[in-house]
Amino acid sequence: MDITRWKADLPAIFNRLCNEIRINDTIVDWIDIIFEQVGNASKCPPHSHTWFEFNYVLTGQLQTRFHDRLVTINEDDFFLIPPGMIHSHIYKNDNPHEGICLRWRIRQPDDQDGNDPFFDELEGLRHWKPGGYADQYGIKEILLHLFQEALSGRSDLSLQLILIRLLEALTRIAQSEQLVSVESSGPRDQLIKKIEVYLEDYQGKSFNVTELAASLHMSYGHLCRLYKQRTGITLIERMNQIRLEKAAMLLQDPASLLIKEVAESSGFPDIYYFSKAFKKHYGLSPVAYKKKHENEGVSKV
Numbered sequence: 001m002d003i004t005r006w007k008a009d010l011p012a013i014f015n016r017l018c019n020e021i022r023i024n025d026t027i028v029d030w031i032d033i034i035f036e037q038v039g040n041a042s043k044c045p046p047h048s049h050t051w052f053e054f055n056y057v058l059t060g061q062l063q064t065r066f067h068d069r070l071v072t073i074n075e076d077d078f079f080l081i082p083p084g085m086i087h088s089h090i091y092k093n094d095n096p097h098e099g100i101c102l103r104w105r106i107r108q109p110d111d112q113d114g115n116d117p118f119f120d121e122l123e124g125l126r127h128w129k130p131g132g133y134a135d136q137y138g139i140k141e142i143l144l145h146l147f148q149e150a151l152s153g154r155s156d157l158s159l160q161l162i163l164i165r166l167l168e169a170l171t172r173i174a175q176s177e178q179l180v181s182v183e184s185s186g187p188r189d190q191l192i193k194k195i196e197v198y199l200e201d202y203q204g205k206s207f208n209v210t211e212l213a214a215s216l217h218m219s220y221g222h223l224c225r226l227y228k229q230r231t232g233i234t235l236i237e238r239m240n241q242i243r244l245e246k247a248a249m250l251l252q253d254p255a256s257l258l259i260k261e262v263a264e265s266s267g268f269p270d271i272y273y274f275s276k277a278f279k280k281h282y283g284l285s286p287v288a289y290k291k292k293h294e295n296e297g298v299s300k301v
Helices: 003-009 011-017 117-127 139-151 156-177 190-201 209-215 220-231 235-252 259-265 271-282 286-300
Strands: 020-023 026-035 043-047 052-059 062-066 069-073 077-081 087-091 098-107
Touching: 003 011, 003 026, 003 139, 011 026, 011 156, 020 156, 026 117, 026 156, 052 139, 069 077, 098 117, 098 156, 117 156, 117 220, 139 156, 190 209, 190 220, 190 235, 209 220, 209 235, 220 235, 235 259, 235 271, 235 286, 259 271, 259 286, 271 286
Parallel strands: none
Antiparallel strands: 020 026, 026 098, 043 087, 052 077, 052 098, 062 069, 062 087
16 A cells, blocks of 8 residues: 555545535535544544544554444444544554545435435435444445546546445445444334424424424435334325324314314315315214214213
8 A cells, every 4th residue: 555645646636526426316515535644643532523424544543432432443444423423532652543534415406306215325324333343345445446546547527436336335334234223113212203293293384294304314215214114104194194183173172163274273274185084084074073073962961
């Protein structure tokens, strides 16, 4: 390895690559591609980022603390730090490390209506389990290819595609080695609880799944799939259930509102759609349901 040459000739090229690249409906914003310069520092205090950070140790050694766990990172080891993960470093002055560090963010364009599987895969890296991993996956070969192609004068686009290959490799590693932590799958786990709170809050308003996904820091498609897997119904179906349940409660009140007012209060601006959905769910039209409960109230008296 010619690290001295890489550090002298590649930074200017890598700096050119630090911009956005769009792959299908995923935008990867490269923030940094740098060779680490530790200098005389002995440590880096606890901190977190708003971006993904990937580090590969080419020579030497360092220690990284993930929360309360201290991990030794050796030559040809790598680690990935998702956004928001608190970590710190201890540098080995007797065996200083040299490595490559890549930082990136991902997002979907404003004109994106559907779902991009690649975006979901990259989003999944937010749950990467902290730790140092020995490179048995061919990551170094991808990095060396990047260095060689950059030194040979390849186009920026060609080099960016190699970077995308690196991201694809990380997603495959996560999937094959189960390095991504899986949230609990109980019927009332924390994710489902958060969604239920959101749905309850928005039951009388215009429901925006994209807004919900953004508030939970995941993509629209990934959120919809998780919810369907854990509950057996879609988010839209659950939203309608909550609205219909509210409508039924209002209709059971002897002093209830008009049918049109019940529909609007429950989040159904279209009374025709409300009537159709209500009858499908309860087997009675809103009018018949209201009369049924009015008669039951009279008979009890």
